[in-house]
Amino acid sequence: MENRPDSSTELKIDILNYPDKPGVYLMKNENKKIIYVGKAKSLKKRLLSYFAADRDPKTALLMENVRDVEIILTRNEYEALLLENTLIKQWKPRFNINLKDGKSYPLIRITNEPFPRVFRTRRIIFDGSEYYGPFPSASQIDIYLELIEKLFPLRKCKGRLKRRNHPCLYFHIKRCSAPCAGMISREDYGEIVKSIRKLLTGKPREILEALEKAMAAASADRKYEKAAVLRDKINALREFSEVQKVLSPQTNASDYLGMAISGDEASFTVMQIRNGVLAGKELFACHVYSEKEEAITQFMTQYYARLPILPRAVYLPSGFPPGLLSDFFKDHLGKKIRVISPQKGKHAALVRTAEENAKEDLAIRTDKQRFSAELEDLRQILNMHDLPHRIEGFDISHFGGKYPVASLVSFYNGRPDKSRYRYFRIRTLKEGEIDDFGAVREAVARRYTRVKNENLEKPDLILIDGGKGQVSAANGALKLLKMDNIPLAGLAKEHEEIYTPDNSDPIKLPLSAPGLRLLIKVRDESHRFATRLNKKLREQESKKSLLEKIKGIGPRKSKRLLAYFISIDKIRDASEEEIAAVAGIPKETAREVKKFLSAKA
16 A cells, blocks of 8 residues: 655645554655655554654654655554564665664684684674674683683684695694594594583583593593693683683573664663673664664664574563564564563663663764864864864963963863873063963973974864964964974954964854864863962962971971871871971971961961
8 A cells, every 4th residue: 555645744644544553664755765664553643643743853854755655554563573674674774773883792603514613703604603602802702712722622724624634733732633634533523512512601510520530530541641631621621710700691691771862863782691790782873763662673673683692581671562572582583582671670770771871872972973063163164174183272370470380281082181181380481470472482382392302292283272462472482393384273262262373363253163162162171270270389389388487397398298298287187206207307396387287277
């Protein structure tokens, strides 16, 4: 049954005549291409919801592209789910969930060959191979693979097994059983692979018992060299059992699903718990143009259909009806998986944790998109060739000409990089002299002299807190260093105007401009850092002056006391012996220090 309206209004009128029955709907664009596939318990109600007055922006965006809707009736909602899944795979519609952006976790693969190989992989091939995992890191897999290497003489050659007349070096050092040279039968090699399966499915005890029996037999037969080799294998397996909790893909395996949506952006998180241990966490970024329940259904049918190893239970956000998915797993994937939407308890708590991970991932992606927009806008504003990924900002702070300091803050991709913050005590000004231009010139010269001499990373943009005069002073310092090819700008506080060396007139932008917002953020951070430092210097000077009023305490001793105790309060609370030892003064002087500071408290 197909409908070809000329407008949104005509389409809505036709939908009013659609049946109140379950089925699948296919939305098409003006070129008759399928752009969205959905299912519904009631096709009429679901499709009319797309025309609601209070529809969200993502639904509005979808409907802007829809010119035609085709429906397919099914006997029930479960049949609609199966058909929806098939049609999404067939047509790959633009507005349906696409899981290509998932972060895959490493697995251990046992190949489907007469003489199998065992190795680490992130790629799943449906050729009958066995996969074990997931593992949260490649290093954790290495623990298993190193143990397998010590315990089991598997073949080392890659690809199809080629016949050899003589075994390679690995056979002679007892690291390979040399099936290529006929040194082991297929049946005996299969027994080795069975032992590896036991190890990977959480049954190392059986292997340990077999090795202990073999070692005892070798000792009894006075085959001491063989017994020593078996002893080493036993020790390796025991050490492994102590430091590594076995992650079984078959026993006590549960997945916890979290979802976060902002507009048409969505993040899905799957936390994989195996034997009570977090074995892995997968994150998927995608666009959604459907209700939450439909989005979760589409995600799960795609996600679990591609997995070689399935959990025993899947826990979903509260309020989600699990019945359809349980049937889908049983009939379509051939495995009985419990699908549960827990309301309370530890499982509900783990679902909430998965949801928090999804929210965090979505927030990071949203931030990255916003920062990218800010960087691109700033590049255009300043007519720069490249994006200003690294911005270094300067500000000057003093207290009536006293304690002049310059701050240097660093931003990378729109975020503060506090490990690169620096400050400068201004040295070239006379005491009490107020000269912001001179202070800027000194700070910029000192910073980029070091950058040049030590071949450090140059910023993509230098930002000065100030107007034309401050920018001119900074540019003069850069010219002397022959580093004036680094883009430079100043931001004046009063009207948030942008100054550059080559333009006498400032750039004026609305406060909503993304690039200007980024400059304001850098400028405000450099101001905060400079002001905090100036305040700290004033406080230190005040403390030193206070201590120097005590007879027997001069500048060096006061500095030593403050460096050790940090604060006046801690000096006052210290013992006379500790004060005397730190400052290198007699005990009587230390007593006077405590007495003086107690009187000032």
